[in-house]
Amino acid sequence: MTTYLLTGARLLGGDPTDVLVADGVVAALGADARRAGAHVVDAAGLVLLPGLVDLHTHLREPGREDAETVESGTRAAALGGFTAVHAMANTTPTQDTAGVVEQVWRLGRDAGWCDVHPVGAVTVGLAGERLAELSAMARSAAGVRVFSDDGKCVHDPVVMRRALEYVKAFDGVVAQHAQEPRLTEGAQMHEGVVSAELGLTGWPAVAEEAIVARDVLLAEHVGSRLHVLHLSTAGSVEIVRWAKARGIDVTAEVTPHHLMLTDELVRGYDPRFKVNPPLRTAADVEAVRQGLADGTIDTVGTDHAPHPREDKDCEWAAAAFGMTGLETALSVVQATMVDTGLLTWADVARVMSTAPARIGRVAGQGRPVAVGEPANLTLVDPAARRVVVPEEQATASVNSPFAGRELPGRVVATFLRGRATVLDGALVDPAAAGAHR
Numbered sequence: 001m002t003t004y005l006l007t008g009a010r011l012l013g014g015d016p017t018d019v020l021v022a023d024g025v026v027a028a029l030g031a032d033a034r035r036a037g038a039h040v041v042d043a044a045g046l047v048l049l050p051g052l053v054d055l056h057t058h059l060r061e062p063g064r065e066d067a068e069t070v071e072s073g074t075r076a077a078a079l080g081g082f083t084a085v086h087a088m089a090n091t092t093p094t095q096d097t098a099g100v101v102e103q104v105w106r107l108g109r110d111a112g113w114c115d116v117h118p119v120g121a122v123t124v125g126l127a128g129e130r131l132a133e134l135s136a137m138a139r140s141a142a143g144v145r146v147f148s149d150d151g152k153c154v155h156d157p158v159v160m161r162r163a164l165e166y167v168k169a170f171d172g173v174v175a176q177h178a179q180e181p182r183l184t185e186g187a188q189m190h191e192g193v194v195s196a197e198l199g200l201t202g203w204p205a206v207a208e209e210a211i212v213a214r215d216v217l218l219a220e221h222v223g224s225r226l227h228v229l230h231l232s233t234a235g236s237v238e239i240v241r242w243a244k245a246r247g248i249d250v251t252a253e254v255t256p257h258h259l260m261l262t263d264e265l266v267r268g269y270d271p272r273f274k275v276n277p278p279l280r281t282a283a284d285v286e287a288v289r290q291g292l293a294d295g296t297i298d299t300v301g302t303d304h305a306p307h308p309r310e311d312k313d314c315e316w317a318a319a320a321f322g323m324t325g326l327e328t329a330l331s332v333v334q335a336t337m338v339d340t341g342l343l344t345w346a347d348v349a350r351v352m353s354t355a356p357a358r359i360g361r362v363a364g365q366g367r368p369v370a371v372g373e374p375a376n377l378t379l380v381d382p383a384a385r386r387v388v389v390p391e392e393q394a395t396a397s398v399n400s401p402f403a404g405r406e407l408p409g410r411v412v413a414t415f416l417r418g419r420a421t422v423l424d425g426a427l428v429d430p431a432a433a434g435a436h437r
Ligand SMILES: NC(=O)N[C@@H](CC(=O)O)C(=O)O
Pocket: 058, 090, 150, 151, 152, 177, 274, 275, 276, 277, 303, 305, 306, 321, 322, 323
């Protein structure tokens, strides 16, 4: 395996130092790192972070390979600086058995671009009725720890209670898509001033907040771990803040798009801006930024949700919900949180690597950049700027809400256990790099 010497890298945005990557680990730091024969990566001015970990990725395989495959989605992940992603369960067939999660886990391992941790469905077929074989998925080779019916809400409180109780046996977590179904029937966007003007059926904030409130109380009652996916309203931030102050074991996530975009964008009826939960108001954007800054929100999850053109190039009402995000996530976090002074790069390491790795119980990821640690690393150029062109991305879908926008930052290199998956901003074929497959 190639040995790499990163010269002058700013560790977590701090002072420049040299970093030696050898034999899969961070082998030396500082003056000790100089080693003859190493492949030198000039990292002057670049920020070195632990490899990013996404708790919320839709890879679409099996079933919707026209939107994404494990191969294309994990290429996108590596280019985005990720060394691990959690693959959501709303595939076809659903990831609700040990067999299907093992299949996805194997596809990820064989592709070799990043670690793929399949999420297990909470209920059979995401139907919200019968619990899926949670312990069989946990005990499978995929070692599932995160369970979610994402795309659907586990709305029956008895089913949610049972799931929370059940996952305690293997230190799992239930990740909830908080959407009260009756309050969101036919919903097309956020319910507010803009939906009233456009005459579109709205998804009110209370439809999210009612489920978040119920679930933190259920988690407290049964003493289990809850993760709130893609939290999007000021009220949800308040509820999670209250729950944490009370000692409830809840973690929360925000997406890059909810940190940057508002429902004003829906006025143009461009389905690229159609997503669940919907883009909210500027006040909500401000609240989720503050929540991420003060630690109420633990992590940024991309909710990378690729859709084929035929499901997006149509009128607003008929279009699918979802946006791509893996290749723009870090740039959006830089623009909204770092360049605004709300987070440091060390904080970014926490919310995009350490925290998601801890919530997902992922070993060997989200570790400090220290000698002897697995070399899962991301090297970012914060001074770079680029215009987002979806057709040039590795994801197989083009439904980026950031298309045409100029964003700061660029992932220069990504290392997965010491092997470069990205160098000079371009993918490095795992076969060429001698990956263990
Ligand atoms: N976010 C979305 O709008 N869509 C997601 C499902 C989900 O995350 O709820 C999808 O699978 O397309």
